[in-house]
Amino acid sequence: MAENKLPSGRTIRECILQLSSPKGVQRLAAVTELIAEGEALLPAIVDEMQGEESELMRTPWGEALLQIVYAQHWEAHRELLQEAFFQGYARVHRNHFEMRPGDSLGFLCMCLNAPEWKVREEAAHTLMAIGAAAQAVLPQLHSAAEAEEHEEAKKTMQLALSKIQAACAGQ
Structure with a gap:
């Protein structure tokens, strides 16, 4: 059909x-x-x-x-x-997103606001792995890091911010 x-x-x-x-x-x-x-x-x-x-x-x-x-x-x-x-599929997703970052940035931004802190942290890890291609979502990542209450997720988001910014500066 x-x-x-x-x-x-x-x-x-x-x-x-x-x-x-x-x-x-x-x-x-x-x-x-x-x-x-x-x-x-x-x-x-x-x-x-x-x-x-x-x-x-x-x-x-x-x-x-x-x-x-x-x-x-x-x-x-x-x-x-x-x-x-x-x-349970984080590594596979990260590899896929690294290969096709443009397809996933919107979804990963939504995940930065997910109710579960592990989802928010994994989204930050994935954005960090994407590197300079994630430059477009730096404002959302910055806002999420400021609002994050879970300490591990907050550290990961801050690390992702600095790594993405460094990758953008090195372009």
Whole structure:
């Protein structure tokens, strides 16, 4: 069906199946593609997932996606997706984001405000790894560091700020 095609040409079904892939990069690509279209895509995702909910619940990303689509309220569940996104997959994500920083800066900025401090800290680590390419989000990172109450996350954010600024100065 044409309505179940994503801009990349892949189908929603292909992306849903890849949420269970043993390869972290494939899971990341699938969830990124599914959420990129926002709320308009939710009815088609729900149609494609019918009957496969229990299988999807076995993956953190699948569980988060299910909660988002069945709630039909994207913004309220964004934090669930952020936490699932970083849960146990940080190194894979960091490698992916380093390769394609432009695709992820907006998402990482949102993660700087996630309710869970570990998500905020991991977002700062990832931005630090991206280096000079993260220059565009320095104001958001600075604001997040000033507001951060968790000591470890605050230190990581401050370190990320200084490393990104140093990388930008060395360009």
